[in-house]
Amino acid sequence: MSDLVNLQVNGVAYPVQIATDRNLSGVLRDELGLTGTKEGCDDCECGACMVLLDGQPVNSCSYLAVQAQGREITTVEGLADGDELHPLQRNILATGGVQCGFCTPGMLMSAEALLERNPDPTDEEIRIGLSGNLCRCTGYARILAAVKATAVELNGSGA
Amino acid sequence: MSMQIATSVDEVLSAMAAGARPIAGGTDLVVGHRQGKAPLPEALVAIDRVAELGEITDGDPLRIGATVTHARLMTDDVVVGKLTAIADAAALVGSPSTRNVGTLGGNVMNGSPAMDTGAPLIVLGAEAELTSATGTRTVALDELWTGPGRTSAEPGELCTALVIPGRPDTSGSAYVRLEYRRAMEIAVVGAAAAVTLDGATVSSVRIALTAVAPTIIEVSGLDALAGRVPDDGLLAEVAELAAEQASPISDLRATDRYRRHTIGVMARRAVDAAARRAAGEEISVPVNRALGIGAAA
Structure with missing residues (x-):
């Protein structure tokens, strides 16, 4: 089954139609084009996929994207202020x-x-x-x- | 498959009565799915936004809601002050990200014999509160865990809280584990102890063991230790009892012989730390770091 999900990423709302079992890192990278988040082990071990969910770090490889609805997601693309690095x-x-x-x-x-x-x-x-x-x-x-x-x-x- | 995001226990129970399985942080369920160990259930109900499941209530009994995270357990004043072994264990789980989303109820209902919070809950006398559309019951944890990854909970039952009897001021508890690294680690073996003192002597002691049997087990035969001081002689007997009652396996993490030896060491250290805390000594959470147990920095 697929769901229409509103993901709030780096202050931008992204409505996206995704299968319920999609992981958050996959949706960020493949649906939203935010490829700063990396997929390493896909097993919650390496931390390459770390994003913030309401300010707290979460392994996005092992978190279902639909469960992130209504939360503020921050990825590495959200750190810099325009051309000015964080x-x-x-x-x-x-x-x-x-x-x-x-x-x-x-x-x-x-x-x-x-x-x-x-x-x-x-x-x-x-x-x-x-x-x-x-x-x-x-x-x-x-x-x-x-x-x-x-x-x-x-x-x-x-x- | 489908996912419902619930905001009340009633919504969760209705979804479960219709066949949905609960998910909180997903640190076992989703990881298992990604590893190909078990497919995700056809219907999921997210329980991590149900406010009443996320509360810690002080009193007698104390009540810890099922979706209280490890990150909160390791810093909450009530847990650190009165249920210190649980805080010791929560602080060792995974990494900051695992602890942010992983919950106590999830750890309990996943039923791993290597779970860190299980032995502390046993020595503190915790019971699981299971709620279904037809009612609520409490189950002792040694009756809940029936084997590796198996529980006696019925399909429609949600773990809503862990309920823990109040403890005298002269008691202390601790959890220690053998680990090969300091993060993203699972216990090679672990031991929790709860000690109550009467002056300088032990009035009661409970010990439970991690990763040395198909479930978390409690050490029996400790009544004879009442009335004695927690000295080296007593600690040596504790180590022997724990090693005798363990029935460890060999796997890639350790051999059965190594586990049987080290579980005695962990049990001795847990009782020592619990007794010192009972006597009023401040040992910071987690004991593993405070006493330098486990891998070196």
């Missing part, structure tokens, strides 16, 4: 936290949710915040540094 995006480039880039959108979404909830996280809290995201390239240190740098920048402090 501070997390700018900092992850500056620290060298991007290599192949496949994990980057998911990392950014987990980091964004963390900083919204906890603007001044400890190193341990950053590690926990990103613990659902795997990276095969960087060794994580530079990703952690990018989140830390963003927190410092947003707080205007050296904490």
Whole structure:
């Protein structure tokens, strides 16, 4: 069966006719053309598909799109303000936290949710915040540094 | 297939009476479907927007609504303060995203012998509240879980809450697990303990074990420990009892011998942490991180 679903993504309403069993990452990528969200393991393990649902990180590979009706969905495309990168995006480039880039959108979404909830996280809290995201390239240190740098920048402090 | 998004328990029960299956975070149901383990049910009813299922009510008994998420369990003042073992367990589940959508009721009704919140619920004396179109009943968890992934709930019954008796101030609880990594991990083995003290001596102790039997099991024969101090001798006996009563399997995660040995260690650590909490010591949630159990950072 298919349903006419209204998905609210990055502040834009997308009416879309989809089969009930479609996963959210597939609908974002294939129906809405928002290919920033990646599909890695398709098993809720790697975090490449992370999006925010009402501000909280969710593995969109394993979430049914119809269940996201009425929720505010945020994808990596929603981070930048026009041509101006989000501070997390700018900092992850500056620290060298991007290599192949496949994990980057998911990392950014987990980091964004963390900083919204906890603007001044400890190193341990950053590690926990990103613990659902795997990276095969960087060794994580530079990703952690990018989140830390963003927190410092947003707080205007050296904490 | 079809999906109805419900906003009241009555709507959920009507849909279930017509054959729909409930879904909350979908962290077992949808993942299982994507893995090809089990197709999605023909009809689903989403229960995660039913406000009354998401409430935590303090009192005697305490009541935790079925759709309370792991993220909330690990930070809620009532759960952390009075039902600490549940908070310990919730904090170890999956990753932040799993904990945001995964629910206590879902964990209970999925019936995995490796579920983290199961052993804490057993030692705290929790019962599952099952509601159907024809009424409500409460079921002890050792009667609910009948095998791996199996429960005694009838098809039209929804788990609406976990109901937990009030506890004396001189009690404490803890859950520890053996893990190979610190996130996105399932217990190799795990143990929960609830201890009530009378002065310096133990007046009651309950222990339950994770991933060493077809269901979560409770350790028997602990009455003899009443009246003793929780010292190394008592902890050694606890470890021996847990190992004896385990009936673990070998799989890719661990051999049966390794599980039988380590379940004793986990049981000893759980009782130690629960007794220390009962005595008023602050051990932060989860015990695994506070005491450095599991993989190193």
